[in-house]
Amino acid sequence: MKKWLPVLLAAGVLAACSDSTEETTEAPADDQEQEESAEEPAESDSSFPVTVTDANGDEITIEEQPDAIVSMLPSNTEIAYALGLDEEIVGVSDFDNYPEEAMDVEKIGGMEFNVEKIIALQPDVVLAHASNPGGADGLQQIEDAGIPVVVIENAMTFDEVYDTIDMIGQVTGTTEEAEQIVADMQAGFDEIAEKASAIxxxxxxxxxxxxxxxxxxxxxxxxxxxxxxxxxxxxxxxxxxxxxxxxxxxxxxxxxxxxxxxxxxxxxxxxxxxxxxxxxxxxxxxxxxxxxxxxxxxxxxxxxxxxxxxxxxxxxxxxxxxxxxx
CATH class of the missing domain: 3.40.50.1980 (Nitrogenase molybdenum iron protein domain)
Incomplete structure:
Protein backbone atom coordinates (compact mmCIF):
# COMPACT_ATOMS: atom_id res chain seq x y z
CA MET A 1 0.00 0.00 0.00
CA LYS A 2 2.72 2.48 0.96
CA LYS A 3 4.31 2.53 -2.49
CA TRP A 4 0.96 3.52 -3.97
CA LEU A 5 0.18 6.11 -1.31
CA PRO A 6 1.23 9.27 -3.20
CA VAL A 7 -0.78 8.09 -6.23
CA LEU A 8 -3.83 7.27 -4.13
CA LEU A 9 -3.66 10.61 -2.38
CA ALA A 10 -3.45 12.45 -5.67
CA ALA A 11 -6.38 10.49 -7.02
CA GLY A 12 -8.50 10.90 -3.90
CA VAL A 13 -9.09 7.18 -3.46
CA LEU A 14 -7.21 6.42 -0.24
CA ALA A 15 -10.25 5.93 1.98
CA ALA A 16 -11.94 3.74 -0.59
CA CYS A 17 -9.01 1.31 -0.68
CA SER A 18 -10.02 -0.19 2.63
CA ASP A 19 -13.24 -1.68 1.28
CA SER A 20 -12.76 -1.87 -2.48
CA THR A 21 -13.82 -5.04 -4.24
CA GLU A 22 -11.42 -7.36 -6.04
CA GLU A 23 -10.96 -6.81 -9.76
CA THR A 24 -12.30 -9.52 -12.08
CA THR A 25 -11.78 -10.29 -15.74
CA GLU A 26 -15.40 -11.16 -16.54
CA ALA A 27 -17.09 -9.07 -19.18
CA PRO A 28 -20.29 -7.31 -18.08
CA ALA A 29 -23.61 -8.88 -18.94
CA ASP A 30 -25.16 -7.35 -22.04
CA ASP A 31 -28.56 -7.01 -20.38
CA GLN A 32 -27.34 -5.35 -17.22
CA GLU A 33 -29.46 -2.32 -16.39
CA GLN A 34 -28.20 0.82 -14.73
CA GLU A 35 -30.19 2.10 -11.77
CA GLU A 36 -32.02 5.26 -12.67
CA SER A 37 -30.82 8.43 -11.00
CA ALA A 38 -33.04 11.12 -9.57
CA GLU A 39 -30.90 13.77 -11.26
CA GLU A 40 -31.99 15.30 -14.54
CA PRO A 41 -29.99 13.95 -17.50
CA ALA A 42 -27.63 16.30 -19.28
CA GLU A 43 -29.17 18.11 -22.22
CA SER A 44 -27.84 17.46 -25.71
CA ASP A 45 -25.09 19.74 -26.93
CA SER A 46 -24.77 20.65 -30.63
CA SER A 47 -21.12 21.73 -30.43
CA PHE A 48 -19.68 18.42 -31.60
CA PRO A 49 -17.24 17.41 -32.88
CA VAL A 50 -15.06 18.91 -30.15
CA THR A 51 -11.27 18.73 -29.81
CA VAL A 52 -9.51 19.08 -26.46
CA THR A 53 -5.89 18.88 -25.37
CA ASP A 54 -5.65 16.47 -22.47
CA ALA A 55 -3.17 16.22 -19.58
CA ASN A 56 -0.72 14.28 -21.75
CA GLY A 57 -0.70 17.07 -24.30
CA ASP A 58 -2.58 14.94 -26.83
CA GLU A 59 -5.32 16.41 -28.99
CA ILE A 60 -8.42 14.27 -28.63
CA THR A 61 -11.43 14.70 -30.90
CA ILE A 62 -14.86 13.56 -29.76
CA GLU A 63 -17.07 13.28 -32.83
CA GLU A 64 -20.46 13.11 -31.10
CA GLN A 65 -21.83 13.75 -27.65
CA PRO A 66 -21.05 10.59 -25.65
CA ASP A 67 -23.90 8.28 -24.70
CA ALA A 68 -21.64 5.86 -22.81
CA ILE A 69 -18.78 6.96 -20.55
CA VAL A 70 -16.23 5.04 -18.50
CA SER A 71 -14.69 6.98 -15.62
CA MET A 72 -11.47 5.55 -14.21
CA LEU A 73 -11.15 7.69 -11.06
CA PRO A 74 -13.66 8.73 -8.37
CA SER A 75 -12.93 12.42 -8.86
CA ASN A 76 -13.88 12.18 -12.54
CA THR A 77 -16.99 10.23 -11.62
CA GLU A 78 -18.15 12.78 -9.06
CA ILE A 79 -17.76 15.54 -11.62
CA ALA A 80 -19.63 13.55 -14.27
CA TYR A 81 -22.55 12.89 -11.95
CA ALA A 82 -22.63 16.54 -10.91
CA LEU A 83 -22.89 17.38 -14.61
CA GLY A 84 -26.03 15.23 -14.82
CA LEU A 85 -24.39 12.34 -16.67
CA ASP A 86 -25.69 9.57 -14.42
CA GLU A 87 -27.39 7.72 -17.29
CA GLU A 88 -24.28 7.91 -19.47
CA ILE A 89 -21.85 6.42 -16.93
CA VAL A 90 -21.42 2.71 -17.78
CA GLY A 91 -18.18 1.91 -15.94
CA VAL A 92 -16.34 3.19 -12.87
CA SER A 93 -13.39 2.14 -10.73
CA ASP A 94 -13.57 -0.18 -7.73
CA PHE A 95 -12.92 2.88 -5.56
CA ASP A 96 -16.00 4.82 -6.64
CA ASN A 97 -18.34 5.40 -3.72
CA TYR A 98 -20.08 8.71 -4.47
CA PRO A 99 -22.76 9.41 -5.34
CA GLU A 100 -24.44 6.25 -4.09
CA GLU A 101 -25.64 5.38 -7.59
CA ALA A 102 -22.03 5.00 -8.73
CA MET A 103 -21.61 1.99 -6.45
CA ASP A 104 -24.06 0.04 -8.63
CA VAL A 105 -22.28 0.79 -11.92
CA GLU A 106 -20.08 -1.87 -13.56
CA LYS A 107 -16.58 -1.88 -12.04
CA ILE A 108 -13.55 -1.75 -14.33
CA GLY A 109 -10.82 -2.48 -11.77
CA GLY A 110 -8.94 -0.83 -8.99
CA MET A 111 -5.28 0.08 -8.84
CA GLU A 112 -4.90 -1.77 -12.14
CA PHE A 113 -7.79 -1.43 -14.56
CA ASN A 114 -9.29 -4.22 -16.66
CA VAL A 115 -8.72 -3.27 -20.29
CA GLU A 116 -10.88 -6.08 -21.67
CA LYS A 117 -13.84 -5.08 -19.53
CA ILE A 118 -13.54 -1.42 -20.52
CA ILE A 119 -13.51 -2.31 -24.21
CA ALA A 120 -16.46 -4.69 -23.73
CA LEU A 121 -18.52 -1.83 -22.28
CA GLN A 122 -18.17 -0.04 -25.65
CA PRO A 123 -17.88 3.47 -24.22
CA ASP A 124 -17.87 6.51 -26.47
CA VAL A 125 -15.14 8.03 -24.30
CA VAL A 126 -12.96 7.01 -21.37
CA LEU A 127 -12.14 9.60 -18.72
CA ALA A 128 -8.71 8.56 -17.48
CA HIS A 129 -6.50 10.40 -15.01
CA ALA A 130 -2.88 11.48 -14.91
CA SER A 131 -2.39 9.39 -11.76
CA ASN A 132 -3.86 6.15 -13.18
CA PRO A 133 -1.42 3.44 -12.09
CA GLY A 134 -2.52 1.08 -14.87
CA GLY A 135 -0.09 2.80 -17.19
CA ALA A 136 0.10 4.02 -20.73
CA ASP A 137 0.06 0.52 -22.25
CA GLY A 138 -3.47 -0.19 -21.07
CA LEU A 139 -4.73 3.19 -22.24
CA GLN A 140 -3.09 2.60 -25.62
CA GLN A 141 -4.93 -0.71 -25.97
CA ILE A 142 -8.19 1.10 -25.35
CA GLU A 143 -7.33 3.72 -27.96
CA ASP A 144 -6.31 0.98 -30.41
CA ALA A 145 -9.83 -0.40 -30.01
CA GLY A 146 -11.13 2.90 -31.38
CA ILE A 147 -12.23 4.38 -28.07
CA PRO A 148 -11.16 7.98 -27.32
CA VAL A 149 -9.26 8.29 -24.04
CA VAL A 150 -9.08 11.71 -22.40
CA VAL A 151 -6.48 11.93 -19.64
CA ILE A 152 -7.62 14.40 -16.99
CA GLU A 153 -4.91 16.31 -15.14
CA ASN A 154 -3.95 15.55 -11.56
CA ALA A 155 -5.57 18.66 -10.11
CA MET A 156 -3.77 20.01 -7.05
CA THR A 157 -5.29 23.51 -6.79
CA PHE A 158 -8.77 25.01 -6.95
CA ASP A 159 -8.05 26.50 -10.38
CA GLU A 160 -6.90 23.12 -11.68
CA VAL A 161 -10.10 21.56 -10.34
CA TYR A 162 -12.11 24.21 -12.18
CA ASP A 163 -10.14 23.41 -15.35
CA THR A 164 -10.87 19.72 -14.86
CA ILE A 165 -14.60 20.36 -14.54
CA ASP A 166 -14.46 22.53 -17.66
CA MET A 167 -12.57 19.82 -19.58
CA ILE A 168 -15.06 17.10 -18.67
CA GLY A 169 -17.87 19.49 -19.56
CA GLN A 170 -16.39 20.05 -23.01
CA VAL A 171 -15.85 16.35 -23.65
CA THR A 172 -19.38 15.41 -22.60
CA GLY A 173 -21.29 18.34 -24.07
CA THR A 174 -22.22 19.81 -20.71
CA THR A 175 -20.31 23.09 -20.76
CA GLU A 176 -23.15 25.15 -19.30
CA GLU A 177 -23.52 22.73 -16.40
CA ALA A 178 -19.75 22.84 -15.86
CA GLU A 179 -19.78 26.62 -15.71
CA GLN A 180 -22.58 26.51 -13.15
CA ILE A 181 -20.73 24.01 -10.95
CA VAL A 182 -17.62 26.20 -10.96
CA ALA A 183 -19.69 29.30 -10.18
CA ASP A 184 -21.40 27.51 -7.29
CA MET A 185 -18.06 26.34 -5.91
CA GLN A 186 -16.61 29.83 -6.10
CA ALA A 187 -19.65 31.26 -4.35
CA GLY A 188 -19.33 28.65 -1.62
CA PHE A 189 -15.66 29.43 -1.11
CA ASP A 190 -16.43 33.16 -1.02
CA GLU A 191 -18.99 32.61 1.73
CA ILE A 192 -16.46 30.66 3.80
CA ALA A 193 -13.77 33.29 3.24
CA GLU A 194 -16.14 36.02 4.40
CA LYS A 195 -16.68 34.23 7.70
CA ALA A 196 -12.95 33.59 8.05
CA SER A 197 -12.19 37.29 7.71
CA ALA A 198 -13.50 37.73 11.26
CA ILE A 199 -10.62 35.64 12.65
Whole structure:
Protein backbone atom coordinates (compact mmCIF):
# COMPACT_ATOMS: atom_id res chain seq x y z
CA MET A 1 0.00 0.00 0.00
CA LYS A 2 2.72 2.48 0.96
CA LYS A 3 4.31 2.53 -2.49
CA TRP A 4 0.96 3.52 -3.97
CA LEU A 5 0.18 6.11 -1.31
CA PRO A 6 1.23 9.27 -3.20
CA VAL A 7 -0.78 8.09 -6.23
CA LEU A 8 -3.83 7.27 -4.13
CA LEU A 9 -3.66 10.61 -2.38
CA ALA A 10 -3.45 12.45 -5.67
CA ALA A 11 -6.38 10.49 -7.02
CA GLY A 12 -8.50 10.90 -3.90
CA VAL A 13 -9.09 7.18 -3.46
CA LEU A 14 -7.21 6.42 -0.24
CA ALA A 15 -10.25 5.93 1.98
CA ALA A 16 -11.94 3.74 -0.59
CA CYS A 17 -9.01 1.31 -0.68
CA SER A 18 -10.02 -0.19 2.63
CA ASP A 19 -13.24 -1.68 1.28
CA SER A 20 -12.76 -1.87 -2.48
CA THR A 21 -13.82 -5.04 -4.24
CA GLU A 22 -11.42 -7.36 -6.04
CA GLU A 23 -10.96 -6.81 -9.76
CA THR A 24 -12.30 -9.52 -12.08
CA THR A 25 -11.78 -10.29 -15.74
CA GLU A 26 -15.40 -11.16 -16.54
CA ALA A 27 -17.09 -9.07 -19.18
CA PRO A 28 -20.29 -7.31 -18.08
CA ALA A 29 -23.61 -8.88 -18.94
CA ASP A 30 -25.16 -7.35 -22.04
CA ASP A 31 -28.56 -7.01 -20.38
CA GLN A 32 -27.34 -5.35 -17.22
CA GLU A 33 -29.46 -2.32 -16.39
CA GLN A 34 -28.20 0.82 -14.73
CA GLU A 35 -30.19 2.10 -11.77
CA GLU A 36 -32.02 5.26 -12.67
CA SER A 37 -30.82 8.43 -11.00
CA ALA A 38 -33.04 11.12 -9.57
CA GLU A 39 -30.90 13.77 -11.26
CA GLU A 40 -31.99 15.30 -14.54
CA PRO A 41 -29.99 13.95 -17.50
CA ALA A 42 -27.63 16.30 -19.28
CA GLU A 43 -29.17 18.11 -22.22
CA SER A 44 -27.84 17.46 -25.71
CA ASP A 45 -25.09 19.74 -26.93
CA SER A 46 -24.77 20.65 -30.63
CA SER A 47 -21.12 21.73 -30.43
CA PHE A 48 -19.68 18.42 -31.60
CA PRO A 49 -17.24 17.41 -32.88
CA VAL A 50 -15.06 18.91 -30.15
CA THR A 51 -11.27 18.73 -29.81
CA VAL A 52 -9.51 19.08 -26.46
CA THR A 53 -5.89 18.88 -25.37
CA ASP A 54 -5.65 16.47 -22.47
CA ALA A 55 -3.17 16.22 -19.58
CA ASN A 56 -0.72 14.28 -21.75
CA GLY A 57 -0.70 17.07 -24.30
CA ASP A 58 -2.58 14.94 -26.83
CA GLU A 59 -5.32 16.41 -28.99
CA ILE A 60 -8.42 14.27 -28.63
CA THR A 61 -11.43 14.70 -30.90
CA ILE A 62 -14.86 13.56 -29.76
CA GLU A 63 -17.07 13.28 -32.83
CA GLU A 64 -20.46 13.11 -31.10
CA GLN A 65 -21.83 13.75 -27.65
CA PRO A 66 -21.05 10.59 -25.65
CA ASP A 67 -23.90 8.28 -24.70
CA ALA A 68 -21.64 5.86 -22.81
CA ILE A 69 -18.78 6.96 -20.55
CA VAL A 70 -16.23 5.04 -18.50
CA SER A 71 -14.69 6.98 -15.62
CA MET A 72 -11.47 5.55 -14.21
CA LEU A 73 -11.15 7.69 -11.06
CA PRO A 74 -13.66 8.73 -8.37
CA SER A 75 -12.93 12.42 -8.86
CA ASN A 76 -13.88 12.18 -12.54
CA THR A 77 -16.99 10.23 -11.62
CA GLU A 78 -18.15 12.78 -9.06
CA ILE A 79 -17.76 15.54 -11.62
CA ALA A 80 -19.63 13.55 -14.27
CA TYR A 81 -22.55 12.89 -11.95
CA ALA A 82 -22.63 16.54 -10.91
CA LEU A 83 -22.89 17.38 -14.61
CA GLY A 84 -26.03 15.23 -14.82
CA LEU A 85 -24.39 12.34 -16.67
CA ASP A 86 -25.69 9.57 -14.42
CA GLU A 87 -27.39 7.72 -17.29
CA GLU A 88 -24.28 7.91 -19.47
CA ILE A 89 -21.85 6.42 -16.93
CA VAL A 90 -21.42 2.71 -17.78
CA GLY A 91 -18.18 1.91 -15.94
CA VAL A 92 -16.34 3.19 -12.87
CA SER A 93 -13.39 2.14 -10.73
CA ASP A 94 -13.57 -0.18 -7.73
CA PHE A 95 -12.92 2.88 -5.56
CA ASP A 96 -16.00 4.82 -6.64
CA ASN A 97 -18.34 5.40 -3.72
CA TYR A 98 -20.08 8.71 -4.47
CA PRO A 99 -22.76 9.41 -5.34
CA GLU A 100 -24.44 6.25 -4.09
CA GLU A 101 -25.64 5.38 -7.59
CA ALA A 102 -22.03 5.00 -8.73
CA MET A 103 -21.61 1.99 -6.45
CA ASP A 104 -24.06 0.04 -8.63
CA VAL A 105 -22.28 0.79 -11.92
CA GLU A 106 -20.08 -1.87 -13.56
CA LYS A 107 -16.58 -1.88 -12.04
CA ILE A 108 -13.55 -1.75 -14.33
CA GLY A 109 -10.82 -2.48 -11.77
CA GLY A 110 -8.94 -0.83 -8.99
CA MET A 111 -5.28 0.08 -8.84
CA GLU A 112 -4.90 -1.77 -12.14
CA PHE A 113 -7.79 -1.43 -14.56
CA ASN A 114 -9.29 -4.22 -16.66
CA VAL A 115 -8.72 -3.27 -20.29
CA GLU A 116 -10.88 -6.08 -21.67
CA LYS A 117 -13.84 -5.08 -19.53
CA ILE A 118 -13.54 -1.42 -20.52
CA ILE A 119 -13.51 -2.31 -24.21
CA ALA A 120 -16.46 -4.69 -23.73
CA LEU A 121 -18.52 -1.83 -22.28
CA GLN A 122 -18.17 -0.04 -25.65
CA PRO A 123 -17.88 3.47 -24.22
CA ASP A 124 -17.87 6.51 -26.47
CA VAL A 125 -15.14 8.03 -24.30
CA VAL A 126 -12.96 7.01 -21.37
CA LEU A 127 -12.14 9.60 -18.72
CA ALA A 128 -8.71 8.56 -17.48
CA HIS A 129 -6.50 10.40 -15.01
CA ALA A 130 -2.88 11.48 -14.91
CA SER A 131 -2.39 9.39 -11.76
CA ASN A 132 -3.86 6.15 -13.18
CA PRO A 133 -1.42 3.44 -12.09
CA GLY A 134 -2.52 1.08 -14.87
CA GLY A 135 -0.09 2.80 -17.19
CA ALA A 136 0.10 4.02 -20.73
CA ASP A 137 0.06 0.52 -22.25
CA GLY A 138 -3.47 -0.19 -21.07
CA LEU A 139 -4.73 3.19 -22.24
CA GLN A 140 -3.09 2.60 -25.62
CA GLN A 141 -4.93 -0.71 -25.97
CA ILE A 142 -8.19 1.10 -25.35
CA GLU A 143 -7.33 3.72 -27.96
CA ASP A 144 -6.31 0.98 -30.41
CA ALA A 145 -9.83 -0.40 -30.01
CA GLY A 146 -11.13 2.90 -31.38
CA ILE A 147 -12.23 4.38 -28.07
CA PRO A 148 -11.16 7.98 -27.32
CA VAL A 149 -9.26 8.29 -24.04
CA VAL A 150 -9.08 11.71 -22.40
CA VAL A 151 -6.48 11.93 -19.64
CA ILE A 152 -7.62 14.40 -16.99
CA GLU A 153 -4.91 16.31 -15.14
CA ASN A 154 -3.95 15.55 -11.56
CA ALA A 155 -5.57 18.66 -10.11
CA MET A 156 -3.77 20.01 -7.05
CA THR A 157 -5.29 23.51 -6.79
CA PHE A 158 -8.77 25.01 -6.95
CA ASP A 159 -8.05 26.50 -10.38
CA GLU A 160 -6.90 23.12 -11.68
CA VAL A 161 -10.10 21.56 -10.34
CA TYR A 162 -12.11 24.21 -12.18
CA ASP A 163 -10.14 23.41 -15.35
CA THR A 164 -10.87 19.72 -14.86
CA ILE A 165 -14.60 20.36 -14.54
CA ASP A 166 -14.46 22.53 -17.66
CA MET A 167 -12.57 19.82 -19.58
CA ILE A 168 -15.06 17.10 -18.67
CA GLY A 169 -17.87 19.49 -19.56
CA GLN A 170 -16.39 20.05 -23.01
CA VAL A 171 -15.85 16.35 -23.65
CA THR A 172 -19.38 15.41 -22.60
CA GLY A 173 -21.29 18.34 -24.07
CA THR A 174 -22.22 19.81 -20.71
CA THR A 175 -20.31 23.09 -20.76
CA GLU A 176 -23.15 25.15 -19.30
CA GLU A 177 -23.52 22.73 -16.40
CA ALA A 178 -19.75 22.84 -15.86
CA GLU A 179 -19.78 26.62 -15.71
CA GLN A 180 -22.58 26.51 -13.15
CA ILE A 181 -20.73 24.01 -10.95
CA VAL A 182 -17.62 26.20 -10.96
CA ALA A 183 -19.69 29.30 -10.18
CA ASP A 184 -21.40 27.51 -7.29
CA MET A 185 -18.06 26.34 -5.91
CA GLN A 186 -16.61 29.83 -6.10
CA ALA A 187 -19.65 31.26 -4.35
CA GLY A 188 -19.33 28.65 -1.62
CA PHE A 189 -15.66 29.43 -1.11
CA ASP A 190 -16.43 33.16 -1.02
CA GLU A 191 -18.99 32.61 1.73
CA ILE A 192 -16.46 30.66 3.80
CA ALA A 193 -13.77 33.29 3.24
CA GLU A 194 -16.14 36.02 4.40
CA LYS A 195 -16.68 34.23 7.70
CA ALA A 196 -12.95 33.59 8.05
CA SER A 197 -12.19 37.29 7.71
CA ALA A 198 -13.50 37.73 11.26
CA ILE A 199 -10.62 35.64 12.65
CA UNK A 200 -7.87 37.88 14.01
CA UNK A 201 -4.16 37.19 13.56
CA UNK A 202 -3.78 36.35 17.24
CA UNK A 203 -6.61 33.81 17.02
CA UNK A 204 -5.20 32.17 13.89
CA UNK A 205 -4.38 28.50 14.53
CA UNK A 206 -1.64 26.26 13.18
CA UNK A 207 -2.91 23.03 11.65
CA UNK A 208 -1.58 19.65 10.53
CA UNK A 209 -3.71 17.62 8.09
CA UNK A 210 -2.77 13.95 8.36
CA UNK A 211 -4.09 11.79 5.53
CA UNK A 212 -2.48 8.45 6.42
CA UNK A 213 -1.73 8.28 10.14
CA UNK A 214 1.25 7.22 12.25
CA UNK A 215 3.68 5.60 12.25
CA UNK A 216 4.10 6.33 8.52
CA UNK A 217 2.22 9.59 8.19
CA UNK A 218 1.51 11.45 4.98
CA UNK A 219 0.44 15.05 5.42
CA UNK A 220 -0.83 17.84 3.18
CA UNK A 221 1.73 20.51 2.38
CA UNK A 222 1.87 23.49 -0.01
CA UNK A 223 0.64 23.47 -3.62
CA UNK A 224 -2.37 21.33 -2.77
CA UNK A 225 -6.01 22.27 -2.53
CA UNK A 226 -5.82 21.41 1.17
CA UNK A 227 -3.33 24.27 1.50
CA UNK A 228 -5.83 26.50 -0.27
CA UNK A 229 -8.56 25.32 2.08
CA UNK A 230 -6.46 26.25 5.11
CA UNK A 231 -5.60 29.62 3.59
CA UNK A 232 -9.28 30.22 2.91
CA UNK A 233 -10.31 29.55 6.52
CA UNK A 234 -7.42 31.69 7.80
CA UNK A 235 -5.43 28.83 9.32
CA UNK A 236 -1.69 28.19 9.13
CA UNK A 237 -0.49 24.94 7.59
CA UNK A 238 2.54 23.80 9.63
CA UNK A 239 3.73 22.01 6.46
CA UNK A 240 3.59 25.06 4.18
CA UNK A 241 7.35 24.90 3.59
CA UNK A 242 6.96 21.54 1.79
CA UNK A 243 5.04 20.68 -1.39
CA UNK A 244 2.40 18.11 -2.21
CA UNK A 245 1.55 15.19 0.07
CA UNK A 246 4.70 14.35 1.99
CA UNK A 247 5.79 11.77 4.58
CA UNK A 248 6.31 13.03 8.12
CA UNK A 249 8.01 11.43 11.10
CA UNK A 250 6.74 11.62 14.65
CA UNK A 251 9.78 13.73 15.55
CA UNK A 252 8.78 16.29 12.93
CA UNK A 253 5.24 16.41 14.29
CA UNK A 254 6.66 17.30 17.69
CA UNK A 255 8.98 19.96 16.27
CA UNK A 256 6.25 21.56 14.15
CA UNK A 257 3.85 21.39 17.11
CA UNK A 258 0.45 22.02 15.49
CA UNK A 259 -2.31 23.53 17.58
CA UNK A 260 -4.89 21.45 15.72
CA UNK A 261 -4.50 18.06 14.02
CA UNK A 262 -7.06 16.97 11.43
CA UNK A 263 -7.25 13.31 10.41
CA UNK A 264 -8.88 12.29 7.13
CA UNK A 265 -8.62 8.51 7.57
CA UNK A 266 -11.20 7.91 10.29
CA UNK A 267 -13.43 5.97 7.89
CA UNK A 268 -10.99 3.08 7.71
CA UNK A 269 -8.99 3.25 10.96
CA UNK A 270 -10.86 2.47 14.14
CA UNK A 271 -10.40 4.94 17.00
CA UNK A 272 -8.12 7.08 14.83
CA UNK A 273 -8.22 10.10 17.15
CA UNK A 274 -7.45 8.05 20.25
CA UNK A 275 -4.59 6.32 18.45
CA UNK A 276 -3.13 9.61 17.24
CA UNK A 277 -3.38 11.27 20.63
CA UNK A 278 -1.93 8.22 22.36
CA UNK A 279 0.99 7.81 20.00
CA UNK A 280 4.35 7.66 21.76
CA UNK A 281 6.08 11.03 21.61
CA UNK A 282 2.98 13.14 20.94
CA UNK A 283 2.18 13.90 24.57
CA UNK A 284 3.71 17.39 24.38
CA UNK A 285 2.18 18.34 21.03
CA UNK A 286 -0.23 21.23 21.60
CA UNK A 287 -3.02 19.59 19.59
CA UNK A 288 -2.81 16.61 21.93
CA UNK A 289 -2.51 18.48 25.22
CA UNK A 290 -5.51 20.65 24.27
CA UNK A 291 -7.40 17.67 22.81
CA UNK A 292 -7.75 19.43 19.47
CA UNK A 293 -7.42 16.35 17.27
CA UNK A 294 -10.43 15.80 15.02
CA UNK A 295 -11.71 13.59 12.25
CA UNK A 296 -12.72 15.24 8.98
CA UNK A 297 -14.38 13.44 6.04
CA UNK A 298 -11.78 12.03 3.69
CA UNK A 299 -13.35 12.28 0.26
CA UNK A 300 -14.63 15.89 0.36
CA UNK A 301 -11.23 17.00 1.67
CA UNK A 302 -8.92 14.95 -0.56
CA UNK A 303 -10.90 14.37 -3.76
CA UNK A 304 -10.61 16.96 -6.53
CA UNK A 305 -14.25 17.61 -7.33
CA UNK A 306 -17.34 19.66 -6.52
CA UNK A 307 -17.39 18.57 -2.87
CA UNK A 308 -14.25 20.54 -2.03
CA UNK A 309 -16.51 23.29 -0.69
CA UNK A 310 -18.05 20.76 1.69
CA UNK A 311 -14.55 19.65 2.66
CA UNK A 312 -13.43 23.21 3.32
CA UNK A 313 -16.46 23.79 5.52
CA UNK A 314 -15.60 20.63 7.47
CA UNK A 315 -12.04 21.86 8.07
CA UNK A 316 -13.35 25.26 9.11
CA UNK A 317 -15.82 23.82 11.62
CA UNK A 318 -13.11 21.64 13.16
CA UNK A 319 -10.52 24.40 13.49
CA UNK A 320 -12.83 27.31 14.35
CA UNK A 321 -16.10 25.84 15.66
CA UNK A 322 -17.19 29.13 17.24
CA UNK A 323 -16.98 30.87 13.87
CA UNK A 324 -18.19 28.19 11.48
CA UNK A 325 -20.29 25.62 13.32
CA UNK A 326 -23.92 25.89 12.29
Missing amino acids: SEEDRKSVLVDVAGPPEMYVAANNTFIQEMLDLINAENVMADQEGFVPLTEEEVVSRNPEVALLTYGDFVEDAVAQWMGYEGFSQVTAVTNEDVYLVPSDPVTRSGPRLVEGTQALAEAVYPDVFAE
